[in-house]
Amino acid sequence: MRAFQVTSFDAPPEVVELPDPEPKPGEVLLDISACGLNFADLLMSTGRYQDTPEPPFTLGMEVCGTVAALGEGVTEPAIGTRVAVFGGQGGLAEKGCFPAALCRPVPDTMDDTSAAAFMVAYGTSHLVLTRRARLQEGETLLVLGAAGGVGLTAIEVGKALGARVIAVARGADKLEVAKAAGADHLIDSDTDDIKAAVKALGGADVVYDPVGGDAFKAALGACNREARVIVIGFASGDVPQIPANILLVKNITVIGFYWGGYLKFNAEALSDSLAELMEWHALGKLKPHVSHTLLLTDAAEALDLLRTRKSTGKVVVTP
The missing domain is CATH 3.90.180.10 (Medium-chain alcohol dehydrogenases, catalytic domain)
Structure with a gap:
């Protein structure tokens, strides 16, 4: 072979x-x-x-x-x-x-x-948004790298959970893909000030970040009080250092998440998550x-x- x-x-x-x-x-x-x-x-x-x-x-x-x-x-x-x-x-x-x-x-x-x-993209978004970040209906979810493999699934899962979704991606073509996935608001990371744009939209309650680098820093500055920031990965190649004083002042929680790691300590959580996702797909909620x-x-x-x-x-x- x-x-x-x-x-x-x-x-x-x-x-x-x-x-x-x-x-x-x-x-x-x-x-x-x-x-x-x-x-x-x-x-x-x-x-x-x-x-x-x-x-x-x-x-x-x-x-x-x-x-x-x-x-x-x-x-x-x-x-x-x-x-x-x-x-x-x-x-x-x-x-x-x-x-x-x-x-x-x-x-x-x-x-x-x-x-x-x-499995990986939808499983990551579903398990972290439901189990770790506990995204609630009516909250604002900020998705960085929103046109990527996990980013698009975060938009779909976020919308299925009743959140308002702000999508950040590079360029008009990628933003159009994010819009088609259900994003409510679009921010172009090539031309827009992410921090200012998110704050103008009322700030973020949950940040979904597979990018890291400057985008992470901008998103952290646009967080509401008691926001949850999910660290998925570092596609930018830059692992950000987190200023703890910002976490303290705004009561922000930073959540690390590695989907594959659950195979070693809680495979049942993965199975339950994927079972629900398969049902959502059959119902036409996920594309x-x-x-x-x-x-x-x-x-x-x-x-x-x-x-x-x-x-x-x-x-x-x-x-």
């Missing part, structure tokens, strides 16, 4: 030929139909992600595929079942082995591409946005779309 592998952190990933894998006890073998890319894949390709394995390894954190074989002790999902799974790695390939316990059957209402683009679909042979180009911020929503690779 073909796989897109990191063979060394000093060289770019490449498509290689590998023997077909065989499932270990507790695993299933999938014929992979689609793999959703995440910013973490970029970090992992250079060894900068918190859960990066030692090379060689295959990139691709979340996939949709069909069960082709069962490892020892596995009775379900049955062979032939279409599933989605967050495996952490191994998705950018024609086949892959993943823990059976993490596989979720994909409903007929969801196509392969949407399923591969669904995954995939701006680019590329072949496995073009996986390097797919990663470059994330690196250069030329994509909106998700980028998906199909074998």
Whole structure:
């Protein structure tokens, strides 16, 4: 089979030929139909992600595929079942082995591409906004990087929870995508003063930040009292230092959130969250946005779309 592998952190990933894998006890073998890319894949390709394995390894954190074989002790999902799974790695390939316990059957209402683009982005936004930030109906949610993979899902989840959503993105085209996802107010980070614009709209009760850097600092300055600031990631490459005096004066809470970490200490929370999200999708409340679909042979180009911020929503690779 073909796989897109990191063979060394000093060289770019490449498509290689590998023997077909065989499932270990507790695993299933999938014929992979689609793999959703995440910013973490970029970090992992250079060894900068918190859960990066030692090379060689295959990139691709979340996939949709069909069960082709069962490892020892596995009775379900049955062979032939279409599933989605967050495996952490191994998705950018024609086949892959993943823990059976993490596989979720994909409903007929969801196509392969949407399923591969669904789990991490929607799971992140739903779990952090409901469990950690406890976003309430009528509150104002400020979403930075609003046209990105997690940003667009934060808009949709925020609206489903009854919030007013302010979207921050770069340029008119990306803001139009955020508007289509349901954002109530739009701020162009290329031309607008984020802090002043948010304050003019009444300030933010919850800030959703996958960007970091100057955008984080501006958003912190526009927070209302008792606001919650969610730290999702640092797409800007700048990890901000937080002035504790601002937190003190406004009673602000800063919340760190790593969705994949829940697999190690509370997988049930992930399962419950994804179950509700699947129901929302079936009801038409969620519409995954995939701006680019590329072949496995073009996986390097797919990663470059994330690196250069030329994509909106998700980028998906199909074998």
